[in-house]
Amino acid sequence: MQSPSPAGILVLVAVLAAATAFGWWRRRHDGRLRAVRKRPSDAAAPHRATLTVLGVRPGERTLVQFSAPVCAPCRAARRVLADVAARLDGVAVREVGVDEHLDAARELDVWRTPTVLVVDGAGRIVRRAAGVPDRDELIAALTAGAAR
Template identity: 35%
Template sequence: MSPALALVIAGALIMLAVIVGVALRLADGHRRGGGHLRFDPVDAEGSLGSRATLVQFSTEMCARCPQVRRMLSSVASARDDLAHIEVDLTHRPDLSSRYRILQTPTTFIVDATGAVRARFNGVPHPNALTEALAGV
């Protein structure tokens, strides 16, 4: 292989990596639909809020999870009809496949019946979180 061809291939791989990285970064923290998932409060040993519940999936080694915990706790404490539940996937790895969790933190907004109404991968943007809660 010629040095020029190797340089072109290396440059193309670097560009591909940058494009994928930027795409993942832009998608981080944005609201996604919940699909047809239903959250079972028995999995978290907690109870659902009367209107909605903020379910945070985290791990012990997650660097951004404490930030999300503080944000979700403050949102839930400001309203009586909201609850905040944290599920540690370190101790319950079976839940990551059941709820299709690929990264932590991941946050679900669950209505009073357990239906997942919205999902956030990464740190939720406050405006998107407020909009999602208004829709429940």
């Protein structure tokens, strides 16, 4: 049996370091709510028609969850959203099957499940999270939005 070459060991160490860095980055960002950047065309809430098709009603704060049948984290996200809606008045939850609404998912830049969109009463997407969102972060985002 031949001993490993120094180049092979170096490649192995580099791959392990890259995988560790990616895992750390993914863990820090998974489920984090982030503000949605406003574009000049956002004044009229450009996704209002798509959100209406998904069941979002004007005037209500809504949590829209995109999920898939084979998505295990989607069940955890569903529980978090139900808990948040039970704690706050006037917050609706809509779960959307990404496979039934593929066009809407593409339009709303949904690339993984679960993805949660926070929609304000004016029909604008104000925050989003890819992964299972933090309950306290959601509550803070919804109560801050209600104060405006």
